[in-house]
Amino acid sequence: xxxxxxxxxxxxxxxxxxxxxxxxxxxxxxxxxxxxxxxxxxxxxxxxxxxxxxxxxxxxxxxxxxxxxxxxxxxxxxxxxxxxxxxxxxxxxxxxxxxxxxxxxxxxxxxxxxxxxxxxxxxxxxxxxxxxxxxxxxxxxxxxxxxxxxxxxxx
Amino acid sequence: xxxxxxxxxxxxxxxxxxxxxxxxxxxxxxxxxxxxxxxxxxxxxxxxxxxxxxxxxxxxxxxxxxxxxxxxxxxxxxxxxxxxxxxxxxxxxxxxxxxxxxxxxxxxxxxxxxxxxxxxxxxxxxxxxxxxxxxxxxxxxxxxxxxxxxxxxxxxxxxxxxxxxxxxxxxxxxxx
Numbered sequence: 001x002x003x004x005x006x007x008x009x010x011x012x013x014x015x016x017x018x019x020x021x022x023x024x025x026x027x028x029x030x031x032x033x034x035x036x037x038x039x040x041x042x043x044x045x046x047x048x049x050x051x052x053x054x055x056x057x058x059x060x061x062x063x064x065x066x067x068x069x070x071x072x073x074x075x076x077x078x079x080x081x082x083x084x085x086x087x088x089x090x091x092x093x094x095x096x097x098x099x100x101x102x103x104x105x106x107x108x109x110x111x112x113x114x115x116x117x118x119x120x121x122x123x124x125x126x127x128x129x130x131x132x133x134x135x136x137x138x139x140x141x142x143x144x145x146x147x148x149x150x151x152x153x154x155x
Numbered sequence: 156x157x158x159x160x161x162x163x164x165x166x167x168x169x170x171x172x173x174x175x176x177x178x179x180x181x182x183x184x185x186x187x188x189x190x191x192x193x194x195x196x197x198x199x200x201x202x203x204x205x206x207x208x209x210x211x212x213x214x215x216x217x218x219x220x221x222x223x224x225x226x227x228x229x230x231x232x233x234x235x236x237x238x239x240x241x242x243x244x245x246x247x248x249x250x251x252x253x254x255x256x257x258x259x260x261x262x263x264x265x266x267x268x269x270x271x272x273x274x275x276x277x278x279x280x281x282x283x284x285x286x287x288x289x290x291x292x293x294x295x296x297x298x299x300x301x302x303x304x305x306x307x308x309x310x311x312x313x314x315x316x317x318x319x320x321x322x323x324x325x326x327x328x329x330x331x
């Protein structure tokens with residue numbers, strides 16, 4: 001397992017596709033907290049998987065004006081189908097080409113398997129990482145750590 | 156390791172001895188098939204540990220995914236205000252494939268509750284705040300899907316088949 005970028009680090013900039021014809025750059029979100037949720041793959045076969053859970057609690061994140069971004073190596077078309085099926089109300093970014101390049105910058109890529117770690121980052125409004133956490137791939141980390149990190153941000 | 160942030164208290168739905176050495180808390184969704192599967196397992200676990208275990212159920216409806224889940228949770232809370240929470244909880248899981256307004260009315264009648272009052276409560280969302288408070292507390296505690304169990308306050312991060320739960324609870328009992 002590679003080491004995640006630790007708190008205090010400036011979050012590396014990236015631009016990824018968010019729909020087949022739209023991209024999003026991290027720097028566009030300066031001025032508000034950002035939650036980056038790297039995850040292994042779309043379509044985990046359980047109820048209330050990690051992305052579905054976050055979708056249910058978006059309002060808790062919005063209390064902190066935080067923007068949630070899900071990131072995996074799945075392509076935009078896959079993300080589109082997944083988001084539609086699960087009624088997701090937040091963007092899923094495709095770290096697809098070159099595969100896993102953004103995850104690698106964050107120390108959140110599993111080279112052998114070829115997918116992202118289940119890694120979470122909370123960035124402050126200036127794009128500095130204030131909290132990061134890597135969960136065992138099989139364990140959905142929930143959102144308690146994210147909320148604690150958001151609470152710790154200066155008002 | 157995630158831990159239960161909201162202590163078990165007087166507003167909780169609790170089965171079993173108040174002074175039991177063990178507390179099993181479940182965050183569940185009435186429309187979740189995994190919770191339905193867990194429903195009978197929990198009953199067996201309760202039987203196995205008897206007086207040593209108390210069981211607490213809290214609401215964690217995944218409303219985006221399960222359109223009836225919040226209403227089902229509100230129906231159980233309605234029954235709870237008339238002392239029939241657990242009866243309704245059981246009936247809802249036992250009829251999971253028919254969740255919906257018609258079933259809620261039928262179950263209220265079966266438990267001799269005023270079905271018209273239930274209808275009003277669901278229309279005005281009288282119990283939604285209670286359900287959402289459970290949900291928010293669960294999020295704080297690291298609930299990561301349904302069902303999520305906490306054994307004496309520690310999240311159970313393993314399968315929840317009967318043997319798994321019994322072994323995990325035994326382990327806590329021995330460590331005491």
